[in-house]
Each structure stands twice: as structure tokens, then as C-alpha cells.
Amino acid sequence: MSMFLGTHLNRFDAKGRVSIPAPFRSALRDQAKPQEPLVILRPSHLNPCIEAWTATGFASLAEPLSEYDPFSEDHEDLATSLYADAYPLDSDKEGRIILPDVLRQHADLTDEVAFMGLGRVFQLWNPAAAAERRQQARSRARSLTSKKNAPTGGAQ
Template sequence: MSMFLGTHQNRFDAKGRVSIPAPFRATLKTQAQAGEPLVILRPSHFHPCVEAWPTMAFSALATPLDDYDPFSEDHEDLATSLYADAYPLDSDKEGRIIIPESLRSHAGLTEDVAFVGLGKVFQIWNPEAAEKRRQQARAQARTLTSGRKNNHTGSPS
């Protein structure tokens, strides 16, 4: 299975384009289907970053919408949250994309950009914010794994 791994840093060029890291492009291309965009970008619900989804993975996000009446306010809220700020993009021959201004603003992207692999998806961050997030995630992961270890051994948490 192809996964998005590692953290890669690139810079916007004079025309506002940024190159998707080669390993991420390769993973996107293995998952892309003819006639579909290479990637779908959207703002994160949790962090000041941009989420990047392969098209098939993004399509799977819509499955919970099937549980709601299509004419209900809940369905409309979920659909708006999912689709209204989503941008399907293809890269140019050099693997560059133009991140829409609303997403650049949401993530505080200026000159440098950090691409952070999360397995099935990746995120695009301001590099300083990405480093803080990685440290925060590692600390939280230690707490989560130590809690699991204690629960499995029967020792108190």
C-alpha cells in the first residue's frame, strides 16, 4: 500500500506555485484514476493547516452523509463543511500546484511550506507550526501509548 510518509519542506515560487514532494506525487499518481483530479485540498477542522486527500479517499468521507435525510439541516451542514472549501487540483508537469488563497490564509502559509505525511493523507503547514504540531503529537502519543500499555498489563493508569 502506498502511504504518505515523512516531512518535506518546499518553497513557493514567484508565481505562487509549490512543488508537491516527489514521494507524495508518486503516491498520489498510484492512487489516481483517469479523469479524476490528482489531489483534493481542504482546510483542517482541527489545525491551522491544509489537508490533502487522494480523490478516492476524499470520496469515502461522504459515506456518513448517506445516514442523513438529504433535505435535513444536518445533511446540509455536513455537506457544506466537507465540500464548500474543498479544491480539486492537478499539478503541472513539474509537480507544482497553486494553493487557493483561502487555504493559504487558513494555514498561515507564506514562503516556506511543510508537507507532513499522515499515511493515507498529508497535510500542508507553515513549517514552524508543523514542528510545534509534531512535538505536540509525539507528547500526546506517549500519553496514549503509556495508557494502553497500563491497561493491557492490568496496572493502574
């Protein structure tokens, strides 16, 4: 399985297009099925960034919806939060996409975009916010690792 790895910076061109980094485009194309969009973008619920999903990965997000009555408010809230702000996109021949304004505003994107790989998905960030997020994640990961490796107490 192709994974999204690393952080890549790209600039918007004069027409408002930005190139998906070549390694990410390759991974997207490897995972795309015929008649599916190259990528599905949506605003993150947790961070001021844009999440980028393969169509298959995005479909897996909808699986928990089947646990709810399709006529319930819970189902409608989850479906709205998942689908209403999702944008299926294909790139042009050069791998460029145009981000919807609502997504650009959500992530505070102006001139440059940081594409951050997270394994099975990637995110689009304002570069300064991306650097801060990576630092926070490293710090938190060290804390999580320390907790996992800490003695639990009790008799040995």
C-alpha cells in the same frame, strides 16, 4: 498501497506555485484513476493546516452523509463543511500547484510549506506550526501508549 510518509519542506516560487514532494506525487499518481484530480485540498477542521486527499480517500469522507436525511440541516451542514471549501487540483509537469488564497490564509502559509505525511493523507503546514504539531503529537502518543500499557487493576 502507497503511503504518504515523512515531512518535506518546499518554498513557493515567484508565481505562487509550490512543488508537491516527489514521493507524495508518486503516491498520488499511483492512486489516481482516469478523469480524477491528482489531489483534493481542504482546510482541516482540527488544525491550522490544509488536508490533501486522493479522490478515492475524499469520497470516503462523504460516506457518513448517506446516514442523514438529504433535506435535513445536519446533512446540509456536513455537506457544506466537506465540499464548499474543497479544491480539486492537478499539478503542472514539474509537480507544482497553486494553492487557493483561502487555504493559504487558513494555514498561515507565506514563503515555505511543510508537507507532513499521515499515511493515507498528507497535510500542508506553516513550517513552525508543523514542528510544534509533531512535538505535540509525539508527546500525546507517548501518553496514549502509557495508558494502554498501564495495569488495569483488579485481581490477576
